[in-house]
Amino acid sequence: MTDNLKVFSGGSNPDLAMEICGHIGIPLSPMEISRFSNDNLFVQIKESVREKDVFVVQSLTTPVSDHLMELMITIDALRSASAKRITAVIPYYSYARSDKKDAPRISIAARLVADLLKTAGADRVLTMDLHADAVHGFFSIPVDHLTFMPTICDYFAGLLDLSKVVVVATDAGGAKRAGRFAKRLNTSLAIIDKRRLSDSNVQQGLVVGHVKGLDAIVFDDEISTGGTLVSTVDTLKRAGADNIYVGATHPVLCGQAVKNLRQTVVSRIVVANTVHVPAEKQFPQLKSLSVAPLFARAVKHIHTGESVSALFKP
């Protein structure tokens, strides 16, 4: 069943790629990534992929431009080497945050990058928890969009007394997503009014919903600078919430995120391993759950032509 299936990894998260391969039961296929002295990237596929069903795992993490370029050159090399079908497995698609024209003379880069991947030769995309659902529609090739939500729900259902839990959306934009989370856990929902002042600075005010005396699970798609989360914890404490937990898919953790989050009263932050978190960025409240089993099942379903949405039936 896996004879014609090959998985390659870019440089952004080889641990996750290897784990995915472990769950599928195949070795990670070899490729070389290096640089010429003029800083141009060089990619060479180290085994034949002729007529194979090929998956390339690469998250768009820092350095994002390098990792994106690596992915595109790898896809192009695979296409030139006669791969039958190429799926870009992008656990974290960072450009999903550039999803609308909310200022004059800017690019909707989430759509541009989608076009670039197709031009490079990607036949399909497999990703997880895009910042906005609409980004799915920016691709003119098929996209399978996985979610970490059931994994976080199961985790908190086993940890907390859900009768005294409220799920919290950090802003109105995340309310729909957090609402699905609350529905699955059968809890109430609260939404915080948030204004973004700069890339790392947000202002929050009104909490819509009841949080006083309840344990709060803050649900978000990513933790980037941590500005949103630090402010959310503060806002919820002022509104009388009891213990505060966080479930967020992508632990981007850039800038001062780790330093600032360590100092909050948050009890636990549950994240996925879509983004590699190096040892120096680990901190006691951070708990990483692996999405490798889910990606492995999705890869197998895509390979055999089975339904991917079936993976999410409760």
Ligand code: R5P
């Ligand atoms: C916001 O729109 C997102 O859902 C996240 O809240 C945001 O990406 C987190 O960014 P930061 O950690 O930099 O506040």
